[in-house]
Amino acid sequence: MRKTLNELENSLMDTLTRVYHVWKTVLDMLKDRGYVTNDLDHQTTLDEFRERVGVGADGVDRGKLTIKAVREGSADDGIIVLFAKDDKMKTEVFRSYAEEVQGQECKRAIVVYRGQLSSVIVQFVNSSEQKVKWELLLEDELIVNVTKHVLVPEHIKLTDEEKQAVLKKYQVKESQLPRLLKSDPIAKYYGFERGDVIKIIRKSETAGRYVTYRAVF
CATH class of the missing domain: 3.40.1340.10 (RNA polymerase, Rpb5, N-terminal domain)
Structure with missing residues (x-):
């Protein structure tokens, strides 16, 4: 028709x-x-x-x-x-x-x-x-734009130097960090690659904010 x-x-x-x-x-x-x-x-x-x-x-x-x-x-x-x-x-x-x-x-x-x-x-x-x-x-x-959703925390890719400093500070290997899949909408938006370590900053009513780290796989 x-x-x-x-x-x-x-x-x-x-x-x-x-x-x-x-x-x-x-x-x-x-x-x-x-x-x-x-x-x-x-x-x-x-x-x-x-x-x-x-x-x-x-x-x-x-x-x-x-x-x-x-x-x-x-x-x-x-x-x-x-x-x-x-x-x-x-x-x-x-x-x-x-x-x-x-x-x-x-x-x-x-x-x-x-x-x-x-x-x-x-x-x-x-x-x-x-x-x-x-x-x-x-x-x-x-x-x-997925990053503009109120529940999406700030994502920052660490430099190689910052990445090594974080691994040393927490005495962990990259493979031991929580994972962020390369296929995740946030990872695709920022163009994150496998091997990147991402600093994630979330707002907290009690602590003001808290930081976690994820490795891209």
């Missing part, structure tokens, strides 16, 4: 609003990871976003959402975020992304996708031979 004009407009607006929130979450995520982002992008309204990306019969042009940033204080440590255009990302499309990234000054690349991924793409991303560190983030998981 064909959609009426009003139904089509409502559907496109729903998609626009959804993608807008995803895009804003990605901007927050990059900033929280220590990358330099544009303040004007963070302040973009939904109407401004619509004018920027355009909405046609096929929906939002995700090709216009690409974000590039560099880490604060390190101009050669760049990142690029690509938004998959189709509901299902084909292998050849991902290969085109890989070729595009090779020509960029970046150490990390993120693809925000929908639907399922082929085993070829997953294998490529998990390959240790890649010069660029790839991440695949599902669009559905970015509609809401």
